[in-house]
Amino acid sequence: MRRLAPVLELAGPLLLIVAAGLLSTAVSRSTQIYVLHAIVAVAMVVAIYVFIGNSGVLSFGQISFVAVGAFAAGVMTVPLLLKGAILRDLFPILRDHELGNVESLLVAAGVGAVLAAVVGLPLMRLSGLAAGIATFAVLEITNNLLREWTAIGPGATTLSLVPQTTGPAQATIGATLVVLVAWAYQRSRFGRRLRATREDPAAAQAVGISVHRHRLGAFVLSGALCGFAGGLYVHMLGSISTGQVYLELTFLTLAMLVVGGMTSLWGAVVGALAVSGLDSFLAEAERGALPDGTRLVVVGAVMALVLVLRPSGITGGKELRL
Amino acid sequence: MPLAVVDAQTLVDSVALGAVYALMAVGIGLVFGVLRLVNFAYGQLVMAGAYTLAFTSHFHPAVSIAACFAVVIALSTAIDLAVFRPLRGQSPAVMLVTTFALAFLLQAVARIVDVRDGTIGEPVRVVGRLNRAVDVAGVNVRQVTILAIVLGVVMLGLLALLLGRTTIGLHMRAAAADFRTARLLGVRSDRVIGFAVFLSAVLAALVAVVLTVRRPLVTPAYGLQETIVVLVGVVVGGLDRLWTATLGGFAIGFATGLINGVLPTDKTIFLPTAVFTLVILVLLLRPGGLFAPRGAATVERV
Numbered sequence: 001m002r003r004l005a006p007v008l009e010l011a012g013p014l015l016l017i018v019a020a021g022l023l024s025t026a027v028s029r030s031t032q033i034y035v036l037h038a039i040v041a042v043a044m045v046v047a048i049y050v051f052i053g054n055s056g057v058l059s060f061g062q063i064s065f066v067a068v069g070a071f072a073a074g075v076m077t078v079p080l081l082l083k084g085a086i087l088r089d090l091f092p093i094l095r096d097h098e099l100g101n102v103e104s105l106l107v108a109a110g111v112g113a114v115l116a117a118v119v120g121l122p123l124m125r126l127s128g129l130a131a132g133i134a135t136f137a138v139l140e141i142t143n144n145l146l147r148e149w150t151a152i153g154p155g156a157t158t159l160s161l162v163p164q165t166t167g168p169a170q171a172t173i174g175a176t177l178v179v180l181v182a183w184a185y186q187r188s189r190f191g192r193r194l195r196a197t198r199e200d201p202a203a204a205q206a207v208g209i210s211v212h213r214h215r216l217g218a219f220v221l222s223g224a225l226c227g228f229a230g231g232l233y234v235h236m237l238g239s240i241s242t243g244q245v246y247l248e249l250t251f252l253t254l255a256m257l258v259v260g261g262m263t264s265l266w267g268a269v270v271g272a273l274a275v276s277g278l279d280s281f282l283a284e285a286e287r288g289a290l291p292d293g294t295r296l297v298v299v300g301a302v303m304a305l306v307l308v309l310r311p312s313g314i315t316g317g318k319e320l321r322l
Numbered sequence: 323m324p325l326a327v328v329d330a331q332t333l334v335d336s337v338a339l340g341a342v343y344a345l346m347a348v349g350i351g352l353v354f355g356v357l358r359l360v361n362f363a364y365g366q367l368v369m370a371g372a373y374t375l376a377f378t379s380h381f382h383p384a385v386s387i388a389a390c391f392a393v394v395i396a397l398s399t400a401i402d403l404a405v406f407r408p409l410r411g412q413s414p415a416v417m418l419v420t421t422f423a424l425a426f427l428l429q430a431v432a433r434i435v436d437v438r439d440g441t442i443g444e445p446v447r448v449v450g451r452l453n454r455a456v457d458v459a460g461v462n463v464r465q466v467t468i469l470a471i472v473l474g475v476v477m478l479g480l481l482a483l484l485l486g487r488t489t490i491g492l493h494m495r496a497a498a499a500d501f502r503t504a505r506l507l508g509v510r511s512d513r514v515i516g517f518a519v520f521l522s523a524v525l526a527a528l529v530a531v532v533l534t535v536r537r538p539l540v541t542p543a544y545g546l547q548e549t550i551v552v553l554v555g556v557v558v559g560g561l562d563r564l565w566t567a568t569l570g571g572f573a574i575g576f577a578t579g580l581i582n583g584v585l586p587t588d589k590t591i592f593l594p595t596a597v598f599t600l601v602i603l604v605l606l607l608r609p610g611g612l613f614a615p616r617g618a619a620t621v622e623r624v
């Protein structure tokens with residue numbers, strides 16, 4: 001049984017993703033969007049989990065990396081003919097080149113990793129409340145720059161005409177890749193050492209683990225995966241504006257992670273799917289009888305309830321066990 | 323850019339904005355002192371008060387303002403009982419996430435209540451006449467500006483008296499310095515925390531009254547931007563001490579007023595980036611805050 005544990009740790013999340021992927025091919029087009037959203041949400045939440053879950057340090061800033069990934073992938077895949085017309089202020093290198101779908105996802109991951117490295121190098125010295133506030137500042141800075149700096153993106157306007165390549169196949173493969181990387185990382189010695197610092201920083205340092213270096217490693221990996229997930233996101237939506245990758249998405253993804261259980265991969269996947277399901281159900285209900293905004297009320301209430309009553313989340317923060 | 327001349331009008335307005343932000347900073351700082359909890363949802367208390375003022379606009383102003391205080395204090399007490407109390411002893415980061423969720427929750431509730439009439443945003447008409455200007459030494463000053471400054475000075479003075487001269491004030495200061503030792507020495511935690519939450523609610527209601535005179539259209543996001551700015555000020559000033567937090571709140575309000583008054587809008591688009599970079603630098607280099615005495619770093623670090 002013990003040999004099976006790591007396999008199960010990976011198989012559980014993957015089964016859920018594949019099941020969701022199959023579901024998305026079997027339902028009507030209007031429902032499919034919800035399922036795809038849920039799968040991309042799994043990618044984002046697992047990407048965020050790689051840092052928050054393994055290090056135990058709270059970050060409000062991971063959506064910054066999703067944002068830059070989304071805008072990088074989006075700006076690089078808008079057809080050249082149209083780009084010159086709608087994004088005139090871009091740096092020439094961005095304006096005069098066009099990338100394919102897969103390349104754009106890799107670029108998104110790269111941009112996310114680079115930004116995370118730049119930001120993380122100083123910030124990973126902080127923990128607790130200071131880390132929470134500093135990463136929130138990162139989110140604000142990223143949003144401000146993306147919104148106002150028209151040389152790197154569309155600025156305050158919506159970027160449209162992005163090829164919609166994230167269908168059932170790309171969403172499923174993308175989320176699977178993110179889960180695979182997250183699983184491989186948490187089973188590696190780096191992941192284990194970082195988890196040791198989460199449980200007891202002093203003891204971990206005493207046996208020679210550099211807290212700063214290991215946190216930074218996870219932060220950069222998380223940044224890369226977040227950027228990649230952002231790329232999946234923009235290719236699913238076909239258009240993006242800075243407001244879509246800001247406070248509300250931060251709130252929703254954190255809610256997913258918290259509800260599922262912050263400290264396990266299984267928790268991240270379950271939380272993302274459960275809250276997405278609830279969210280889409282309510283979004284559909286809002287079109288009918290329920291007033292607009294019920295969605296956020298219920299998700300906020302569920303998140304607060306879980307935090308108060310069961311801070312370790314519905315999975316208890318543990319991996320899947322038989 | 324040549325240094326623009328700051329006229330007396332802008333200066334007075336900036337002081338008033340600083341006073342409002344200082345009151346919010348005290349509200350956030352008081353609760354942080356006893357609970358170690360950064361209340362991200364503080365702005366939603368202000369928002370609730372502002373909506374109360376909007377919905378009671380047809381009553382006498384005194385009734386309307388009384389209702390505003392009642393609602394904000396009731397909401398704040400309810401949050402303390404339902405959310406903060408069960409969370410006591412959790413890490414500050416978990417509490418921050420919870421208040422983050424709470425802020426979204428309250429905002430969404432406000433949205434549902436607000437759009438019942440088909441439009442978003444409700445105007446407050448209660449104290450609109452405070453917008454009338456009076457002439458003070460040749461400068462046109464709106465009455466609310468004077469009110470904000472007077473309120474700021476009076477409330478901070480009263481608070482200093484309360485904390486310095488009364489038993490409950492002494493208990494609060496003791497709890498802020500070392501909660502466990504204070505409890506061991508007979509300070510009743512529920513009373514101290516309850517009182518801090520009550521005081522912060524009173525301040526939020528006052529802020530609601532003053533802010534709605536300045537900006538009468540109340541929306542679900544009312545107070546959110548202010549809270550973020552005040553949090554910045556509080557962190558930059560120094561969250562561990564009430565007076566440095568207050569000073570930080572005042573400074574950021576004053577600076578915001580001044581910058582917006584002097585620089586044209588297209589020059590301030592990257593202002594948030596500059597401000598939040600400053601926050602990160604302060605957290606890294608002077609974790610006790612800019613105004614904290616040297617050598618007094620108490621923020622948890624690796």
